Amino acid sequence: MARESILVATLVELADNLVDNYDVIDILTVMSDRCVEAIGVDAAGVMLALPGGELQFVASSSESMRVLELFQIQANEGPCVDCYIGGVAVVDIALTEPDERWPHFTPRALAQGFHSVHCLPMRLRGRTIGALNLFRSNEGALDESDIVVAQGLADVATIAILQHQTSLNSRLLNDQLSNALNSRIIIEQAKGMISQATTCDMDQAFAGLRAHARNHNERLTDVAARIVAGALMIDDLARPKPPLAT
Amino acid sequence: MSASTVTSRRLLHIFDLMALGESDGTHGLLCSVAAEVTGLSGAMIVLASSFPAMTGYCASGSAGPALMDLEMTIGEGPCVEAYRSEIAVEEGDLRASLNVNWQSYAASAVALGARAVFGFPVRMGTVRLGALGLYRDRTGPLSEEQVTDAFLLASVIGRAVLTLQAGAAPGSLSSELLDEAMFDFSLHQAAGMIAAQGEMSVKDAIVALRMHAFAESQSLSDVTASVIARHLHYQLKGRIWLKDSQ
Numbered sequence: 001m002a003r004e005s006i007l008v009a010t011l012v013e014l015a016d017n018l019v020d021n022y023d024v025i026d027i028l029t030v031m032s033d034r035c036v037e038a039i040g041v042d043a044a045g046v047m048l049a050l051p052g053g054e055l056q057f058v059a060s061s062s063e064s065m066r067v068l069e070l071f072q073i074q075a076n077e078g079p080c081v082d083c084y085i086g087g088v089a090v091v092d093i094a095l096t097e098p099d100e101r102w103p104h105f106t107p108r109a110l111a112q113g114f115h116s117v118h119c120l121p122m123r124l125r126g127r128t129i130g131a132l133n134l135f136r137s138n139e140g141a142l143d144e145s146d147i148v149v150a151q152g153l154a155d156v157a158t159i160a161i162l163q164h165q166t167s168l169n170s171r172l173l174n175d176q177l178s179n180a181l182n183s184r185i186i187i188e189q190a191k192g193m194i195s196q197a198t199t200c201d202m203d204q205a206f207a208g209l210r211a212h213a214r215n216h217n218e219r220l221t222d223v224a225a226r227i228v229a230g231a232l233m234i235d236d237l238a239r240p241k242p243p244l245a246t
Numbered sequence: 247m248s249a250s251t252v253t254s255r256r257l258l259h260i261f262d263l264m265a266l267g268e269s270d271g272t273h274g275l276l277c278s279v280a281a282e283v284t285g286l287s288g289a290m291i292v293l294a295s296s297f298p299a300m301t302g303y304c305a306s307g308s309a310g311p312a313l314m315d316l317e318m319t320i321g322e323g324p325c326v327e328a329y330r331s332e333i334a335v336e337e338g339d340l341r342a343s344l345n346v347n348w349q350s351y352a353a354s355a356v357a358l359g360a361r362a363v364f365g366f367p368v369r370m371g372t373v374r375l376g377a378l379g380l381y382r383d384r385t386g387p388l389s390e391e392q393v394t395d396a397f398l399l400a401s402v403i404g405r406a407v408l409t410l411q412a413g414a415a416p417g418s419l420s421s422e423l424l425d426e427a428m429f430d431f432s433l434h435q436a437a438g439m440i441a442a443q444g445e446m447s448v449k450d451a452i453v454a455l456r457m458h459a460f461a462e463s464q465s466l467s468d469v470t471a472s473v474i475a476r477h478l479h480y481q482l483k484g485r486i487w488l489k490d491s492q
Contacts, residue, residue: 023254026254027254027257027258027261030254030255030258031258124268152262152265152266155265155268156258156261156262156264156265158265159261159264159265159268160257160258160261162409163261163402163405163406163409170370170371170373170404170408171373173408173411173412174370174373174374174375174408176411176414176416177293177375177407177408177411177419177423178294178295178296179416179417180411180414180416180417180418180419181293181295181301181419182295182296183417183418184418184419184429184431185295185296185297185301185431185434186434188431188432188434188435188438189434189435189437189438189441189448190438191435191438192434192435192436192437192438192439192440192441192442192474193438193439193441193442193448194438195435195438195439196438196439196440196442196443197442202435202474219417221417228438228441228448230447234442
């Protein structure tokens with residue numbers, strides 16, 4: 001290998017590793033800090049669901065014990081649990097005593113000087129993976145625009161986490177992707193051949209392909225592949241199965 | 247600032263733009279994000295497939311779709327080379343290109359308005375998915391920061407594509423991937439039609455379509471559209487192309 005390409009290859013490896021091992025906690029911490037700056041809340045943090053569904057604290061804008069404690073309590077109860085289970089935003093919650101919803105969480109939050117709390121779900125394509133939690137010392141609603149910003153940040157965090165998880169099974173997934181792409185290509189080619197041979201449009205060609213696959217209990221891709229390879233004549237396509245001999 | 251914090255910040259910026267686009271439901275989001283993050287004129291993403299060896303996934307920028315089309319037509323260019331060689335490719339001045347691998351590409355790309363092109367392999371570890379191409383309407387190399395961003399983008403793109411495809415039925419592209427991608431399978435429909443007209447294999451038909459597009463200085467997508475609309479035919483006898491007089 002030439003000297004230059006070794007250098008470039010090393011650089012690529014380096015960049016890959018930087019990303020493969022990127023610190024998701026670091027990213028979520030930077031994001032929590034950004035919530036505090038952009039929305040003017042007093043503390044922000046991220047809770048993620050464990051495989052069993054229990055919430056786990058992962059990152060916060062503050063390392064002070066008074067804040068961390070509030071996240072720990074929410075493994076069991078609190079606005080984040082409600083937000084996560086419902087998959088919807090739980091915002092503008094004024095904390096007042098006594099609180100029947102969260103008998104443990106509310107008194108601790110008040111004792112630490114927080115009077116309102118907001119939670120935004122971390123969702124992507126219908127799946128909720130956790131919640132972004134915001135605390136404020138004063139009561140009152142968040143502006144509509146602040147909620148939009150916060151939900152945007154929650155979406156960023158979701159992508160960061162899902163990106164991180166994808167490192168598993170990349171070969172398997174890539175094989176599936178190539179297979180799917182190649183299947184799709186071959187089906188489109190067969191559609192073109194059928195469309196030409198029978199002077200029908202592409203939708204009708206696809207319907208013919210599918211009818212044949214169904215009637216003969218074959219996979220659509222296999223039928224398409226045989227047509228493209230010339231092993232199945234278009235004239236023989238979509239003929240209903242001969243009736244069983246009686 | 248440590249190297250990992252810089253990476254986190256750059257990644258966060260990428261995720262930020264992705265989240266923004268995700269909520270807008272943008273098509274070809276990954277390409278528009280790639281162009282925006284690097285500040286270049288546009289981007290292309292191609293995925294590996296069996297035949298043809300690469301399939302366009304998306305393109306952005308005013309010349310992006312035509313550049314991707316060109317690369318798929320003649321089978322050479324920054325994406326093809328980055329994918330094949332597995333290293334980054336940089337051509338800071340297409341008009342003075344000494345790259346022997348893409349003489350035809352360089353001339354046509356300049357005519358489309360590109361002055362500099364760059365290619366980065368899209369991989370996850372040793373798994374090769376495809377390539378990210380970037381272009382600019384001015385000459386000049388990429389800055390160190392742009393190179394870093396492009397490598398990060400390439401990793402993010404690989405993960406994003408696999409994440410989108412995860413959970414799809416075997417042999418099928420997921421609806422999430424199809425929603426985000428700008429796949430154009432019309433080449434394959436047209437190739438099927440030409441294969442039937444010219445009694446040749448679909449592979450040969452793809453080559454014939456490409457050669458015709460190149461010889462007529464037309465984009466491949468214009469040629470395939472004419473074939474599908476049945477305005478352009480391939481006559482078996484004499485092996486010539488016939489165009490409807492209009």
